[in-house]
Amino acid sequence: MSEKPVRFGILGCANIARKVSRAINLAPNASLYAIGSRSIDKASKFASENGFPASAKVYGSYEAVVDDPDVDAVYVPLPTSLHVKWAVLAAEKKKHLLLEKPVALNVSELDVILKACESNGVQYMDATMWMHHPRTAQMREFLSDPQRFGQLKSVHSIFCYNPGPEFLTNDIRVKPDLDALGSLGDAGWYCIRAILWAADYHLPERVTALPNPEFNNSGVILSCGASLSWANGKIATFYCSFLTNLTMDITCAGTNGYLRLHDFVIPFQENVASFYEASSSRFATLSLGCEPIPSEHKVATDLPQEALMVREFARLVASIGGNGLEPEKKWAVISRKTQLVVDAVKASIERGFESVVVGN
Amino acid sequence: MSEKPVRFGILGCANIARKVSRAINLAPNASLYAIGSRSIDKASKFASENGFPASAKVYGSYEAVVDDPDVDAVYVPLPTSLHVKWAVLAAEKKKHLLLEKPVALNVSELDVILKACESNGVQYMDATMWMHHPRTAQMREFLSDPQRFGQLKSVHSIFCYNPGPEFLTNDIRVKPDLDALGSLGDAGWYCIRAILWAADYHLPERVTALPNPEFNNSGVILSCGASLSWANGKIATFYCSFLTNLTMDITCAGTNGYLRLHDFVIPFQENVASFYEASSSRFATLSLGCEPIPSEHKVATDLPQEALMVREFARLVASIGGNGLEPEKKWAVISRKTQLVVDAVKASIERGFESVVVGN
CATH class of the missing domain: 3.40.50.720 (NAD(P)-binding Rossmann-like Domain)
Structure with missing residues (x-):
């Protein structure tokens, strides 16, 4: 290096x-x-x-x-x-x-x-x-564990914020000539990435937009959602919005496990971030409770996630320069899959919430 | 009385x-x-x-x-x-x-x-x-507060459990002649009730089943989900399953507030139950965090929720007997609305995930 x-x-x-x-x-x-x-x-x-x-x-x-x-x-x-x-x-x-x-x-x-x-x-x-926070790697390890989590069955992600009237009038993210994808491109990008991440980057077969997206006068999406479905009974839903209180949750349910977090886009705190997991949860005797109760896992980081992103990017850059190696393709692949789903959601909205086959 | x-x-x-x-x-x-x-x-x-x-x-x-x-x-x-x-x-x-x-x-x-x-x-x-836990009333108060929560925009509810092969073979809830609604009637009932509760019992206009429901060999639903939509841009999704680790979350996002809980069907503990709320959440300076962080609210109860249910039912019964009053109609109305949505989800599944107008 x-x-x-x-x-x-x-x-x-x-x-x-x-x-x-x-x-x-x-x-x-x-x-x-x-x-x-x-x-x-x-x-x-x-x-x-x-x-x-x-x-x-x-x-x-x-x-x-x-x-x-x-x-x-x-x-x-x-x-x-x-x-x-x-x-x-x-x-x-x-x-x-x-x-x-x-x-x-x-x-x-x-x-x-x-x-x-x-x-x-x-x-x-x-x-x-958020891809670069050490929490993300720890959660991925949990999701990949056949005993603790099992097969992924359902994911829900939501990223909303309510930036107020000045943003809704003037921000580039509501201008059709600048950021025509609106909240789908901005907040929805994260939700879709979260779902693909949880699904280990297997593209869904189909995407169906939820009814009731909201638009501004120029037709830019202010809020929307969709379901993503895979052949094996796996399903995901997301919701993104510029009109709703700041919310950034992921909930993953697998055959044997459960994972959630509430600050996936930007951790509440810079130096430590939590997620919650449970495995083989069962109703207690007489269904008087649940065992085990999901437990909190705190993951510390010496650098904030955006600095870890820059560090990883610079590491990859330096690897190429120093060793004549090819660039790392992983990020291009993940980015492209995310964009394919963004495109499918947009197409489904435009086609009146029809189910859309995800491109490749 | x-x-x-x-x-x-x-x-x-x-x-x-x-x-x-x-x-x-x-x-x-x-x-x-x-x-x-x-x-x-x-x-x-x-x-x-x-x-x-x-x-x-x-x-x-x-x-x-x-x-x-x-x-x-x-x-x-x-x-x-x-x-x-x-x-x-x-x-x-x-x-x-x-x-x-x-x-x-x-x-x-x-x-x-x-x-x-x-x-x-x-x-x-x-x-x-769970309707009878004092936590439910406290959460309802939060959702009804125009300052702290504002207008409801999005609800997601999930109730799953994974009771295992003996249940999936022998339980009445997977027998078409006994409980033909399968997980939709059992776990989905709670999810739908949670959404209606969050929406202050305003019926959605339309229900669209999510793709990928799973069935047993007799055609009984083992897992499914749906979106519910109202005319004013409000949207809800739910997922229920007999094939997924025990999960019982509600997430509500409003214009000004956020509410979630993770044990809505059966509280993790019998004598105290939590929910989490935040109002007017904003990104911190430079988007380096979020203010305020959602706060935990603990609600104690001297009787478990099922005993509170019996007590309320018995109170209503005694009121009629003692005073010659009419029975309280509220529970019939709420029950019927829940059933209408159950029926619409089932119809949407049967019609290949078409959007279905909710009956009345």
Whole structure:
């Protein structure tokens, strides 16, 4: 592994880029190297407010960032409709790509991005932070245990928040020309990823949108849900919304076990996160209770999940550079499956909640 | 209110009747008076094992129980297919009726039962125990608070258990001639009741079964789920199963609040039960957490929920007797709405997961 930190360039001054800038600073193998915005004043202000070193490059365009030969990797938190253009351009300039979700408006767009990454030999990862928390690995271990959890039968995930009228009027996530997928692309992305994660990334056969999605006047989805079904009797449901109190739960039920958590997207606390599990739960004598009661498992972390994401991304980048290896394909595969389900939910909504076969 | 305890007769020696016998003994205004079984030996054994007083009547038929002029009320835990016959007969003999769920195979049958109760002036209640826990009233207060919870947007409920091969072969709940509704009538009843309770008993407009229900060789439902939708963008989903580890969660998301619990059917502990709530939850600065974290609320009870159910039922019975009042209609109304949704789920499954308008 290279000793030199991976030098990040950031495209744009989105709010989420503040959190990721902090994460890049926290990750031991990454450094903040450049920021570009269409307004150099905004870029300058962003750099000074977000821990960029004095030596950092501040650019008045995105182009200048991807053109800088000393930028190793770009983080792209631009509106989704701009992802194809800038992700492809970055890949062509041999920049590794940490791409904010939703990664694309549809899988055709994502395929253009992934092809550009592949043909230019750059690492791809979507910025789904919770995947990198050590809690996630511990839960996955539980779900994979045939004795403690058994076969997965049902998953429910929900990610909602209620950002209020200013967001619902002005945020890019409710603008059809910027983030046309609305809450499905933003919050729903996490729910779908959670379900695929629980199902060990086996794609569902069919997706059926729940009735009653809500839209704004421009037709952007503000709330929706869907069921996902597999051939073997496994079923999942999710719900996502911009109109509902902050909620971020996953519940998984298996033949022998049960798992839940209530802060899957962003842990309530930064240094420790809980999940709850039970195995072989039974009614007590006379059905007067339940044995065992689900137990809480606390998982500590020295770095917040977003810094662990950056660290893992930078580790993969450094592996390629140092050893002439191929980029790790895992994240492209998972990202693409998530997008396929997003697309299927959207199609089902458009077709009046018909059951839709998931593409490939 | 009458000082004399309401004298209960029990029809049959079902397992659940053990728990309810204990509850009748615990309730201060009810007493175990008679037990009837097709086998007098079984009835006798049941009486001696379940705290019946020495003076209790032990009968070799159900008929003898409903014919006993000193029986005030009957508890009917018979297989669902026998409910109409025995519930109607009991009502005609002026016995108040505590009816185990599922109360009937369909709403037409239930209407026959309810009509018999009404025309004979007897009290009706379904034996859905968790409705009577003081926690349920406290949670309902939270859900009704426009500031703390706001408008209900989404509910998910799940009740599963995995009773194993002996149950799946021999239990009445998997026999098409006894409990044809299978897990939908048994576990699904609770999920549907939970959703209706959360929605303040507003019936959904439409019900759509989730794909992938599982059946046994006789066509009895072993697992299934559905979505319920209302005109105003409100949505609910549930899942019930005989093939999945014991799970009994409700999650409610409102515009301003969040509520969940994990033992809604049978509290983990008998004397205290928890629920979790949060209001106006927001991401913390830089989205580094969530404020406030949902808080646990513990609700103590001096009597277990099934004894509170018996006590409330006996109180209603005594009110009629003592004051010449009409029976309380609330439980008949709630029971009927639950049955209407059960019927709609079944119809949707039979019609290949079509969206079904809920009857009235």
